[in-house]
Amino acid sequence: MQVEGKVALVTGGAEGLGRAFTEALLEAGAKVCFCDVNTEQGESTYTVLKSKYGSDRVIFQKCDVSNQTEMEGKSLNYLFRCTKETFGNIDIVCNNAGIGGEKPPLWGKVVDVNVKGCICGTLLALDYLSTEKGGSGGVIVNISSAGALNINPYGPVYLATKSAILSLSRSFAQNPLACSGGVRVNVLCPSFAETSLVRNISEQNTYDVNVARKFVEHTPSMSPKDVAEAFMELVVDESKNGAVLKCSKEKGKQYCTINVTYS
Ligand SMILES: NC(=O)C1=CN([C@@H]2O[C@H](COP(=O)(O)OP(=O)(O)OC[C@H]3O[C@@H](n4cnc5c(N)ncnc54)[C@H](O)[C@@H]3O)[C@@H](O)[C@H]2O)C=CC1
Ligand SMILES: CCC(=O)/C=C/C=C\C[C@@H](O)/C=C/C=C/C=C\[C@@H](O)CCCC(=O)O
Secondary structure, three states, rough: OOOOEEEEEOOOOHHHHHHHHHHHHHHOEEEEEEEEEEEHHHHHHHHHHHHOOOOOEEEEEEEEOOOOHHHHHOOOHHHHHHHHHHOOOEEEEEEOOOOOOOOOHHHHHHHHHHHHHHHHHHHHHHHHHHHHHHHOOOEEEOOOOHHOOOOOOOOOOHHHHHHHHHHHHHHHHHOHHHHHHOEEEEEEEEEOOOOOHHHOOOHOOOOHHHHHHHHHHOOEEEEHHHHHHHHHHHHHOOOOOOOOOEEEOEEEEEEEEOOOOOO
């Protein structure tokens, strides 16, 4: 895919990986709408990106991806509509927004944001991108985790949500709606990257914060820019559909095949 001139939508773009994805897309010549629940950080990031890339190429919208209805303010439905009205089309969608949280009542919000937000964003993307619905085709990249390729006794809810994103994306990639509409669906599984999510690991979002912190300390972390390089490969390479791309500091990018072995 030639990214120059294309239109992208990124959720959770105010900081961390989502900001890196947004900047990589802008750097490649795309127009980008990014959303975030954190208005202050979103506006701050928007100011920086607007001055670097121009107000005609980047917009920020406050949006909580777990908000499924228009009544509650800026929903994902509103975000997609606004992006299309502003830029005329949508070609690339990155469902990135995600949070951690294991203890009640936090875990319900984690499922709402990470799973429902990604499902809603994927369904809307299929609606807006599919050539069978007036779109131009394109690509959806959903953000799972390297952790979803393993187990983590200390973050079972979070990893359940990341595993759900993995299965959702691989399944939609073979779904008639996507295939007949020229839409590719890929999933990125980053290992640790230097972001707030990792820096703010607490008792609230893991069953043993000391074990979690030790694991992070002993696992070399990527920069968000490293992760964005893997993200852009899934966007640009039109041979990639249903791809599961793991990226880590130690081993770089690795495409994964997922088989179930029977004992
Ligand atoms: N940092 C890491 O090591 C890894 C991160 N990931 C995934 O990457 C994605 C981004 O994570 P990070 O950049 O590390 O986190 P982060 O916490 O640094 O950034 C997440 C962004 O999403 C926004 N956000 C949170 N809830 C939202 C909601 N309901 N609606 C809209 N925006 C919302 C936050 O305000 C923030 O700007 C997440 O899905 C996470 O699970 C996956 C593997 C590794
Ligand atoms: C508990 C959720 C939370 O609040 C903090 C999450 C922190 C980072 C995001 C997480 O998605 C990162 C996971 C990284 C895992 C890294 C390595 C292994 O667990 C996977 C190894 C799988 C493989 O190499 O095959």
